[in-house]
Amino acid sequence: MLNEANTASLFPLVVKDLCYLANNKVLIDQLTFSIERPGLSAIMGPNGAGKSLSLRLLHGLIAPSRGTISWAGVTNGSHVRARQAMVFQKPVLLRRTVRDNLVYALNINCSLDKSLHEELIGEALKRAGLTGHTTSPARRLSGGEQQRLAMARALMHRPALLFLDEPTSSLDPNATQAVEALIEQAVNQGTKVILVTHDIGQARRLSDEILFLNNGRLVEQGPTNEILSGPQSRAAQQYFSGEIVI
Amino acid sequence: MTDLNEAILKAFQLIKTADADLIEIVLLSFQVNGLAVLISCIIGLSLGAFLAVYRFKGRTFCLIFINALMGLPPVVVGLIVYMYLSNAGPLGVLGLLYTPTAMVIAQTILITPIIAALSRQTLEVMHNEYREQLTSLGVTNWQMAKTLLWDGRYGLSTVVLAGFGRAIAEVGAVMIVGGNINHLTRIMTTAIALETSKGHLSLALALGIILILLSFIINGLVYAINNAAERYAYA
Numbered sequence: 001m002l003n004e005a006n007t008a009s010l011f012p013l014v015v016k017d018l019c020y021l022a023n024n025k026v027l028i029d030q031l032t033f034s035i036e037r038p039g040l041s042a043i044m045g046p047n048g049a050g051k052s053l054s055l056r057l058l059h060g061l062i063a064p065s066r067g068t069i070s071w072a073g074v075t076n077g078s079h080v081r082a083r084q085a086m087v088f089q090k091p092v093l094l095r096r097t098v099r100d101n102l103v104y105a106l107n108i109n110c111s112l113d114k115s116l117h118e119e120l121i122g123e124a125l126k127r128a129g130l131t132g133h134t135t136s137p138a139r140r141l142s143g144g145e146q147q148r149l150a151m152a153r154a155l156m157h158r159p160a161l162l163f164l165d166e167p168t169s170s171l172d173p174n175a176t177q178a179v180e181a182l183i184e185q186a187v188n189q190g191t192k193v194i195l196v197t198h199d200i201g202q203a204r205r206l207s208d209e210i211l212f213l214n215n216g217r218l219v220e221q222g223p224t225n226e227i228l229s230g231p232q233s234r235a236a237q238q239y240f241s242g243e244i245v246i
Numbered sequence: 247m248t249d250l251n252e253a254i255l256k257a258f259q260l261i262k263t264a265d266a267d268l269i270e271i272v273l274l275s276f277q278v279n280g281l282a283v284l285i286s287c288i289i290g291l292s293l294g295a296f297l298a299v300y301r302f303k304g305r306t307f308c309l310i311f312i313n314a315l316m317g318l319p320p321v322v323v324g325l326i327v328y329m330y331l332s333n334a335g336p337l338g339v340l341g342l343l344y345t346p347t348a349m350v351i352a353q354t355i356l357i358t359p360i361i362a363a364l365s366r367q368t369l370e371v372m373h374n375e376y377r378e379q380l381t382s383l384g385v386t387n388w389q390m391a392k393t394l395l396w397d398g399r400y401g402l403s404t405v406v407l408a409g410f411g412r413a414i415a416e417v418g419a420v421m422i423v424g425g426n427i428n429h430l431t432r433i434m435t436t437a438i439a440l441e442t443s444k445g446h447l448s449l450a451l452a453l454g455i456i457l458i459l460l461s462f463i464i465n466g467l468v469y470a471i472n473n474a475a476e477r478y479a480y481a
């Protein structure tokens with residue numbers, strides 16, 4: 001019914017010398033990496049490592065103090081902006097019903113035929129497991145339900161690129177499974193997903209590669225099984241073995 | 247003391263019998279202030295949403311300016327509107343002085359900054375929460391402002407009620423530009439001032455009771471609205 005997400009113009013995503021300063025403090029420090037392929041890239045690292053900031057920078061919500069982000073060789077990201085979506089660490093839902101939150105997202109990009117709306121909304125509600133909550137105020141949902149709604153809303157437009165900031169950190173095992181299924185489904189439909197997670201099992205299950213951040217720097221990048229089985233850096237070794245990283 | 251008791255008794259009688267003069271004054275109060283608040287809402291809510299969403303040079307000055315206007319002394323507003331509308335003033339030809347229209351103009355000038363400043367505060371808190379998510383969804387600033395106005399509907403209705411409460415209790419400006427003319431520009435507050443000075447306490451008291459009642463009703467409404475917002479997590 002809808003085109004598959006077209007990711008051709010995304011790769012390679014090249015991040016070069018990306019810095020972000022706030023109050024004269026360096027929060028993102030010369031971040032340099034490239035993401036070449038579709039699939040799912042996980043960003044991991046201890047609290048305060050700069051994972052959420054990195055997603056904001058990539059998504060274009062904040063401007064870097066220095067450095068560049070380029071998509072398939074084009075530095076100005078506005079052409080990919082419209083095809084990206086993000087689910088935030090704390091889901092932000094409108095003060096409306098569950099259904100109206102989805103309708104809102106549809107109406108923003110009104111390129112779609114209105115006759116498709118009902119179907120898309122029904123589909124999204126089902127995927128999020130919220131068919132019984134259609135008319136509930138969205139902000140009265142439980143934390144996990146809110147997270148699922150935010151996820152369904154982000155997927156409404158079949159984004160080419162989806163940023164997920166710890167989408168399952170407050171979910172029970174069942175809901176986590178449901179969200180992971182949503183993520184896999186999106187990846188299978190061709191959406192590139194960049195996922196921040198602290199859940200090592202989740203990274204193993206979902207990701208093709210891992211980027212490990214510490215203190216605003218990229219410490220390691222590599223295929224998931226390599227990083228998980230034999231992290232090279234001290235910080236990553238400590239993180240994956242459950243020690244406190246300082 | 248008996249005089250006072252008698253006045254109070256008569257005041258209640260005036261209200262109970264729906265005294266014609268009393269009704270006329272109350273109705274005009276509602277018309278003048280209702281219209282003024284309506285115009286203030288159109289200007290003030292747009293301004294509040296604009297200031298909450300857009301960042302531009304001189305915005306801080308605008309915020310300070312509007313907050314300062316909130317504290318405008320009503321008599322000074324009355325004086326200025328008077329000067330513009332009087333025969334010698336630039337708008338004298340319109341012949342608006344001592345008409346309800348003049349009162350609406352003065353009240354609008356008083357209430358608009360209040361609604362603009364209070365709504366900006368409400369909407370900016372919400373904007374901070376919504377900004378990144380809505381930007382991510384691809385909304386323009388214009389759509390953002392519209393979204394905030396709708397999602398802030400509960401908070402904003404209490405702002406509007408606060409504006410109405412302030413307007414209905416105002417006396418200084420309307421007295422000057424309306425002239426408190428019987429059957430033409432006499433409203434509750436100006437009538438109280440006049441009747442009291444003439445020693446006609448009962449009518450003044452009846453109007454005073456209605457004003458106090460209104461204040462209770464407005465605050466009750468504010469409470470009910472906040473309660474509903476709380477219930478739906480729309481606060």
Ligand SMILES: Nc1ncnc2c1ncn2[C@@H]1O[C@H](COP(=O)(O)OP(=O)(O)OP(=O)(O)O)[C@@H](O)[C@H]1O
Pocket residue numbers: 022023027045046047048049050051052053054089
């Ligand atoms: N606007 C800001 N101003 C100042 N400091 C900030 C700002 N935003 C983030 N920081 C700081 O930058 C650091 C990185 O923040 P970030 O939210 O990216 O961490 P994170 O890796 O997502 O951590 P977590 O796993 O806890 O979510 C933190 O130390 C945070 O305090």
Ligand SMILES: [Mg+2]
Pocket residue numbers: 051052053089165
């Ligand atoms: Mg984070």
